[in-house]
Amino acid sequence: MQLNQMYQEIILDHYRNPHGAGLREPFDAESFQVNPTCGDEVTLRVALKRDDAGVQVVADISYDALGCSISQAATSVLTDLVVGRTVDESMTILDAFKEMVQSRGTIEPDEDVLGDGIAFAGVARYPARVKCALLGWMAYQDATARAMSGSPSEASGNGAS
Amino acid sequence: MTSLDHAVHRTIGGTADTTVDTAKLRADFPLLSRTVRDNRPLVYLDSGATSQRPRQVLDAERAFLEQHNAAVHRGAHQIAEEATDAYESARARIAAFVGAEPGEVVFTKNATEGINLVAYALGNASIGDVDAEVAARFAVGPGDEIVVTEMEHHANLVPWQELCRRTGATLRWFAVDTAAGRLDLGSDPITERTKVVAFTHQSNVLGTVNPVDELVARARAVGALTVLDSCQSVPHAPVNLSTLGVDYAVFSGHKMLGPSGVGVLYGREELLAAMPPFLTGGSMIELVRMEGSTYAPPPQRFEAGVPMTSQAVGLAAAVDYLSTIGMDRVAAHERMLTEAALTGLAQVPGVRVIGPTSTEDRGGAVSFLVDEVHAHDVGQVLDDRGVAVRVGHHCAWPLHRRYEVAATVRASFAVYNTLDEVAALIDGVHAARSFFGVG
Numbered sequence A: 001m002q003l004n005q006m007y008q009e010i011i012l013d014h015y016r017n018p019h020g021a022g023l024r025e026p027f028d029a030e031s032f033q034v035n036p037t038c039g040d041e042v043t044l045r046v047a048l049k050r051d052d053a054g055v056q057v058v059a060d061i062s063y064d065a066l067g068c069s070i071s072q073a074a075t076s077v078l079t080d081l082v083v084g085r086t087v088d089e090s091m092t093i094l095d096a097f098k099e100m101v102q103s104r105g106t107i108e109p110d111e112d113v114l115g116d117g118i119a120f121a122g123v124a125r126y127p128a129r130v131k132c133a134l135l136g137w138m139a140y141q142d143a144t145a146r147a148m149s150g151s152p153s154e155a156s157g158n159g160a161s
Numbered sequence B: 001m002t003s004l005d006h007a008v009h010r011t012i013g014g015t016a017d018t019t020v021d022t023a024k025l026r027a028d029f030p031l032l033s034r035t036v037r038d039n040r041p042l043v044y045l046d047s048g049a050t051s052q053r054p055r056q057v058l059d060a061e062r063a064f065l066e067q068h069n070a071a072v073h074r075g076a077h078q079i080a081e082e083a084t085d086a087y088e089s090a091r092a093r094i095a096a097f098v099g100a101e102p103g104e105v106v107f108t109k110n111a112t113e114g115i116n117l118v119a120y121a122l123g124n125a126s127i128g129d130v131d132a133e134v135a136a137r138f139a140v141g142p143g144d145e146i147v148v149t150e151m152e153h154h155a156n157l158v159p160w161q162e163l164c165r166r167t168g169a170t171l172r173w174f175a176v177d178t179a180a181g182r183l184d185l186g187s188d189p190i191t192e193r194t195k196v197v198a199f200t201h202q203s204n205v206l207g208t209v210n211p212v213d214e215l216v217a218r219a220r221a222v223g224a225l226t227v228l229d230s231c232q233s234v235p236h237a238p239v240n241l242s243t244l245g246v247d248y249a250v251f252s253g254h255k256m257l258g259p260s261g262v263g264v265l266y267g268r269e270e271l272l273a274a275m276p277p278f279l280t281g282g283s284m285i286e287l288v289r290m291e292g293s294t295y296a297p298p299p300q301r302f303e304a305g306v307p308m309t310s311q312a313v314g315l316a317a318a319v320d321y322l323s324t325i326g327m328d329r330v331a332a333h334e335r336m337l338t339e340a341a342l343t344g345l346a347q348v349p350g351v352r353v354i355g356p357t358s359t360e361d362r363g364g365a366v367s368f369l370v371d372e373v374h375a376h377d378v379g380q381v382l383d384d385r386g387v388a389v390r391v392g393h394h395c396a397w398p399l400h401r402r403y404e405v406a407a408t409v410r411a412s413f414a415v416y417n418t419l420d421e422v423a424a425l426i427d428g429v430h431a432a433r434s435f436f437g438v439g
């Protein structure tokens, strides 16, 4: 059965018990993303802080999501992978995640970089679901860009399209 | 005559009684016998999005291209004559299929283009130097209203939003009664200010068949033009556009066993005769000078450029195919499938159908929600079992908002579907629930 390749146990676990869910204060920027093909949506907030060396670090990610198991689980895994990392590190992880899910299954994911994120390698074989996996990640990318540029105000985004 | 006629007039499945011999019929559709994913037989329940084509349609297209292909209405050579004859014969057969005159049928790329054609023609009647009589009939502007419904496909909503934006007119709409799955006729926004009433004949999500007579009567009472989106009705039941009394109607070839890239805009003869063009250029002119041009009578006025030709021929083959089965029989067959789907889904715990739950005034689009399992996930489990459905908002986002849901699963039927396929759908929904640990 191919279903189990897509819906790995890790994904189902994150879906049933999403990490970091809910919207929290304080935050530096917020992003709202929708998937125009299915209407799924996520509102995601990012709080940054400076570490002792003055480097920007992801202090918190909080979100409110309406979506399928893949999009919910991917957002949950995002928070696990990114909170506590520097913004630069988080962007490396984001690029690796994007590359993997957009690869149509041609890329062998690096577990050292992606951790639980490698469970989404199976999704890459289903082009229609790639946007689901990326919805929360695109919101993270957008919110972080806003936080860094100091324009936290909300504009309805379409980054997953 | 030509080999075309042999291709389209082969006998088709179906016997003297009212039932459709699906085993025989399905043999005409090569795609239906393929397998998907892990060698699962395909169960194609997405004909509302696009239907599959029988060999008769494919053969007609091929025969045209191999023997008669030329630019229509442009040459004096023999092949050009044949191509033009094939194209105009297609128009006549398609017109007859929906109770229209050939001159009332304009070929478009699809239904979406047909609606845009009307919206842009009205827009063109509203700006610049326009004949007073044309403006009186077709112009819209500030203070005027355009009425749609909350159950429209984006194709019959966004072009009207855009026309309002361009002209300053206001968009109003009939609400949907979510409990009944029907238009709330009491929410009537039609007034003396209404210029256009555009509505769907049959909802592509709810399956609801709207009361065309009633809506046409209300529109006529205030002198508004009616535009019927018949994308989901013409392929599935007998439809006579003249009897319905609408001013305009649209449908798409690819949803009625025909090719993609061809659709129809129907317009009452005298309206098309008076309406300004949308796309302009070659083939739609009468006289061209550097200073300005005059335009050909309809339907040519609305068919600028070299049109799709093999597609029109293929669509005519599709209506011949449907006519040979008989549209009453098509409708009866699909009603039986819809009934089975509604009954089967009602027995799955936690499943809620969006739309009417009986087959009365209802067609074969069945959209539903499964408690605690997102539509995408239901669709994925179905896909894994070879069952192709549509998931999402099916291009009717405001309707889904009205139901306060982001996405539904939609099974939609065509004449080639079987009760076994409905059973595969129901089994698949059970499987989705157990895969996600619900129930």
Ligand SMILES: Cc1ncc(COP(=O)(O)O)c(C=O)c1O
Pocket (backbone or CB within 6 Å): B048, B049, B110, B111, B112, B113, B153, B155, B156, B200, B202, B203, B204, B229, B231, B232, B252, B395
């Ligand atoms: C009710 C309805 N209207 C309009 C359309 C648009 O058809 P097309 O995309 O072929 O233009 C569709 C199909 O997608 C439909 O179901």
